[in-house]
Amino acid sequence: MSSNAITVPGVQIDEKPWVDTLHEWVTTVDHKRLGVLYILYALLFLVIAGVEALIIRIQLMFPHNHFVSPEVFNRLFTLHGTTMVFFMGMPILFGFANYLVPLMIGARDMAFPRLNAFSFWLSALGGFLLYFSLVGANGLYGAGNAPDVGWWAYAPLTARAFSPGHSTDYWTLALLVSGFGSIGTAINIIATILCMRCPGMKLNRMPLLAWLNLVMAGMVLIAVSPLTAAQAMLLIDRYLGGHFFDTQAGGSAVLWMHFFWIFGHPEVYILIIPCFAFMSEIIPVFSRKPIFGYPVMVAATLCIGFVSMSVWAHHMFSVGMNSYANSFFTITTMAVGVPTGIKIFNWLGTMWGGRIQFKVPMLFCIAFLFQFLIAGLTGVMLGSAAFASQLTLSYFVVAHFHYTLVGGVVFAVFAAICYWYPKITGRMLNETLGKLHFWLFLIGFHLTFDLMHFPGLLGMPRRIYTYEPGRGWNTLNLLISIGGFIQAIAILLFVANLIISYFKGAKAGNDPWDAWTLEWATSSPPPAYNFASIPVVASRRPLWDLKHPEDPDSRYE
């Protein structure tokens, strides 16, 4: 440990009425509080979407099961997918960007603090609007009470003829509202990183977390806009008699697919690039080595950001595009694996020869590396038009993207929470509970998602409500569901650890991990102004320079 607990002599903290506390949080424009709000809000939706997933898995646990009705099943997988992508994945990553970017670049706040608050509340209210459909859309025109068109909402499922009532509208409006919030946050992140860096922090000295969030924010601007436009077009179709996606009136269902996936695939990278950022910060600290190949990591990220914009139609190989399009999207999909592979190589290079400390954040990082590699390999397989034609719409695809989003994003988010929890709360997470959480979640994850590939290879279609016995899927589905419950237990342990450690955890001090970036140079939790004086940096590892004045990085960079 590099530092002891923070003492604030003579400062007495008065208990405030809870109404005052609530008012402070609702009216806050402080990037740290907004970051925490984003994270808590996302964790709430993680639990909600997790419960939905468990119900889905109970339904699929046995053949001919009728735990829920087919209609409810459709609503569940729609809500689960939409929630995890839009109201868990993006908010939690925006939360970390909000909290960490200003601290890591030595700024006092985001560039536009009020826009920051506005963006958060839009995102949050978008999520609540989606779930208000459970009440608000109830029974209108005899329709269902929640969206049931899948998270991709393909036409013509969304046409009034096939989706009467308002359930689909709630889906559209929720995404529209939260989409504006995402765009606001992206603008804020870009402006903050480009304009608010402390003296000496040139672009080539920025922490990789800031670099990668810059790329992510740029991608949000490019990718979310088509989705927002498509939602507006869908509203026009449903309310004003438009025919954009109405195939019976000259519209095109494939047009929706293009709009959706030109958002949808970059979205995967929008979710995973901040996770790469977590890896790039956590792995060096617990390997006790600087990141291997900083410039290449930046270049690879930019390359991923660029190439990932041209891979979207690999989700559409089965719709009957011509061979030129199939060839193009196969090649670009293969190509995006190259910079991603470079990143994995560099993280391994960072660990190679290091004095690795197997703390909980590092355990999650190591699991991430392995799992993301597997997810990438199945991604390359599905990126081939010939292979995708065989396995599209099967559970193989479900296994692949859950390997990416759970094995990648969720593991990285756990790593990040465990790593920065001491900074955010001033308390250390319980290491024993943390390791129990890690191992249980790891076992549950692999039981579920490793096995999930096989029903897909055996022909089990995705989104299927129930299935016939005797197809070789029974035992696999049972084990997959058991794995889901093990993950749920692990998440309960995690939540318990967060709560218990908040009240009873050991004091963290300002720099519990002996790290090198600026956020560890202020108290835990940081004061409203972040730094008493704006720091001046001369290298990529300013705290290394301060800790090792005899041999600072600044001498070599």
Place this chain on the structure above:
Amino acid sequence: MATLLTAEQVMESPRAPREIEVPASTVWPFVLAFGFTLLFAGLVTTMSVSALGAVLAVAGCIGWFREVFPHEHEEVVPIVPEDIRITTERRTVERLPVAAYQLRAWLPVHTYPISAGVKGGLAGAVAMAVLACAYGVLKAGSIWYPINLLAAAVYAESLKLGPAQLYSFHADSFEIALVLHLIVSALVGLLYGAMLPMFARRPIVLGGLIAPALWSGLIYTILGVVNPLLASHIDWAWFIASQVAFGIVAGIVVARQSRMITQENLPFAMRAGIEAPGMIPPRENGEDGQ
């Protein structure tokens, strides 16, 4: 060298402020967001919800404008003295052995220029093409057969060619195969250029045997699954031979190029060869940054 003053140091400084202004808390962004959401929610509930949303949105806009015009509202936060310690207990730093006068070095110390990789890749491309065409003439009976197959890896129209057509010239397949061959060869050459200095003992073994063996194994394993039609047309012995030919020739050409000192730590301006006074700021210790 980085500088960072703790709150205590700031307080000790007679000229330093005792307070810091930060943006004031405000409810208006929340009001505007809530109004905006209700405005949309009215589309699926009743118009009165939209009307309420519109009122809140307008109020939110006005409140927000008043918050920043004519002067941005800020609140004063006193600087709290705190005990920040930026130290480490890990004083021992393990180092890789490099030149005695250096504490650190960028590894590899010497590397090949980019042009070496491109040259190696293009030379390997010629070697590979010669072998592939030899296979076409000697085994398949047509020089165009391997070219059409190469195009078929990315160009589905080539894959649709009938058995007889695979042996004849097709301009589109030829162009695609040529471009693909040159680009991929140059890129692989670049990769060799970057990797060979890291495997300094037996570069040709790496480039000529190990890498082609790994690559061929990978292709052999997955091509049957990814593209079985294409896989069925490939003669794997000749495929491996052409890969080895590429690797050996590319490796030899790259290895024969003269190495240069790794320039990763040099500013872009220096690497680009720009010579101008003041371009490179001097180091804190007075060195000129060279």
